[in-house]
Amino acid sequence: MEPRKTVARSIKERLANIVSYGTHRITNAVAEGINSKIMSIKRWVGGFRNIGNFQIATFFHCGGLDLLYPRSSRMAPNTSR
Known part of the structure; x- marks a missing residue:
C-alpha cells in the first residue's frame, strides 16, 4: 500500500504541471x-x-554552424543579375 501512497503524493504535488501539459501540450524537453x-x-x-x-x-x-561553407555578406555570390 505504501508505494501507492507515494505515487498519489507525487501526483498531488505535480497536479498543476500535469494539467498544464494536458492543456498546452508543451514540455521543457527542448530546454x-x-x-x-x-x-x-x-x-x-x-x-x-x-x-x-x-x-x-x-x-x-x-x-x-557549417565550417565547410562559411557564408558572409561580402562573399555571397551576386544573384541580382
Missing part, C-alpha cells in the same frame, strides 16, 4: 536538451579563463 549539450561542452573543454569564451563556444556548438 533540457540544450542544457545537456551545454554541459557536455563544458566537460569537453575542461574550463575557460573567462565567461566570454565559454559563451562563444556554446553559441558556436549550439548554433549549427
Whole structure:
C-alpha cells in the first residue's frame, strides 16, 4: 500500500504541471536538451579563463554552424543579375 501512497503524493504535488501539459501540450524537453549539450561542452573543454569564451563556444556548438561553407555578406555570390 505504501508505494501507492507515494505515487498519489507525487501526483498531488505535480497536479498543476500535469494539467498544464494536458492543456498546452508543451514540455521543457527542448530546454533540457540544450542544457545537456551545454554541459557536455563544458566537460569537453575542461574550463575557460573567462565567461566570454565559454559563451562563444556554446553559441558556436549550439548554433549549427557549417565550417565547410562559411557564408558572409561580402562573399555571397551576386544573384541580382
